[in-house]
Amino acid sequence: MTAHAQPARNAIASFYLYYVALYAPVAITISFFPLWIRAQGLSEQQTGMVLALGAALAVLVNPAVGAMADQYRSRKVILLVLVAGSALSAGLLFSAQGFIGVLLVFLAIKACSAGLLPLSESMALTGMPRYGFDFGRLRSAGSMSVVAMSIVLGWLVDRAGTEVIAIVFVVAYLAQGLLVLALPNDTVAVRHAVKAPLQQVLRLPGFSLFLASAAMSQACHGFFYSYSALYWKSVGFPASTIGYLWALGVIAEITAFTFGSRLLARVSAPALIALACAAGILRWSMIGLAESAGVAMLAQLLQGATLGFTQLGAAQYIRTRVPAQVISSGTGLYSACAGLLTAACVFLGSYLFASVGGRAFLLTAALCGAGLAAALALQAHEARQARVLEAG
Numbered sequence: 001m002t003a004h005a006q007p008a009r010n011a012i013a014s015f016y017l018y019y020v021a022l023y024a025p026v027a028i029t030i031s032f033f034p035l036w037i038r039a040q041g042l043s044e045q046q047t048g049m050v051l052a053l054g055a056a057l058a059v060l061v062n063p064a065v066g067a068m069a070d071q072y073r074s075r076k077v078i079l080l081v082l083v084a085g086s087a088l089s090a091g092l093l094f095s096a097q098g099f100i101g102v103l104l105v106f107l108a109i110k111a112c113s114a115g116l117l118p119l120s121e122s123m124a125l126t127g128m129p130r131y132g133f134d135f136g137r138l139r140s141a142g143s144m145s146v147v148a149m150s151i152v153l154g155w156l157v158d159r160a161g162t163e164v165i166a167i168v169f170v171v172a173y174l175a176q177g178l179l180v181l182a183l184p185n186d187t188v189a190v191r192h193a194v195k196a197p198l199q200q201v202l203r204l205p206g207f208s209l210f211l212a213s214a215a216m217s218q219a220c221h222g223f224f225y226s227y228s229a230l231y232w233k234s235v236g237f238p239a240s241t242i243g244y245l246w247a248l249g250v251i252a253e254i255t256a257f258t259f260g261s262r263l264l265a266r267v268s269a270p271a272l273i274a275l276a277c278a279a280g281i282l283r284w285s286m287i288g289l290a291e292s293a294g295v296a297m298l299a300q301l302l303q304g305a306t307l308g309f310t311q312l313g314a315a316q317y318i319r320t321r322v323p324a325q326v327i328s329s330g331t332g333l334y335s336a337c338a339g340l341l342t343a344a345c346v347f348l349g350s351y352l353f354a355s356v357g358g359r360a361f362l363l364t365a366a367l368c369g370a371g372l373a374a375a376l377a378l379q380a381h382e383a384r385q386a387r388v389l390e391a392g
Contacts (some may be wrong), residue, residue, distance in 0.1 A: 012133045014182040016141045021176040022120055023142035027149035028169050030225030031246050032157060037102060039162040046099050048350020051226045054106050055346055058114035058339030063198055065115030066332020070197040075123055080180045085112030087173035093166040118331035125319045125327060135315050136260035143254040147247045154243020197329035209378035213273050214314040215337040216371030220280055220364035221307055222342030223349055231358050235291045249300035256308025264316050272313035274375035279305035280368030288361035
């Protein structure tokens, strides 16, 4: 083993462990946290409002965090501050009462936690060429964490009630904070200050079409995270079954992430996003039009395409089209756009779900249709650019 091999292996191991911890609180938020909100006495509309405002806050937070990371020296320090704030805010859940109390605490959590995923992703994309790891496989570690957390938390909720969700939430952020400390410093250093990083990213050719396609597909999952547990609970599924359904979807997602690098060697990032949107039309239509567990299982198997392909395509697009000095701004803008669309979907869903139940998922099927059109337009744009370069 060379002198440089062991530090590289240690860095890769620290990234994998960190991604497990990173996605543990994500799993709680997207699976069972809506049940905790309802257990505090909030109505379906109020629950939707809390989740929608939390997603909307990410629209402001994520670009600001991304720009800060591109302009200052240590992304790791910023990450550690955000995780600490998330843990402290999650601790306030135990004293939150009523709509206003729950809303304020959730907004405090989102203010700190919203930037964790895009900032962590920018760190991973920066570290890929240095340490030689596969982003899809790294991301699959996060998905495995979601599987484990969904199953364990479903089991705990069935036996200890929804109050256990807040306890696990705090513990998950504390574990994440400890693993941030193990991340290598050199992967997050920025040597030169960057001026107007957000504007630089927005001026990139085709980036707006990328946002319209990938962010649209990602936003549909935000709607699913907000209402799937409530929907499945309303049609009689026990919490443990909901946990297993989540696990099934994430297992499909892990498969896509594990073998995604082979697919990206043959398919462009815009084409992969287009495939994700097409799969989304089918998946959300299936959930919206049927209430059986069998249909839910089939729909969850499509998560490998709807989520896995979206995130792999988005990561590949940002890594290869966005300059390295503004990559955190690129991930931040993408996350913000997805958050804005998610907020709009969740807000509309708070009314649709109350009136039409599972058929509210047809809204996300329609959005995936719009995302598919944008992805195909992005493919055509890049094909034209390639022809121009060849002609030149």
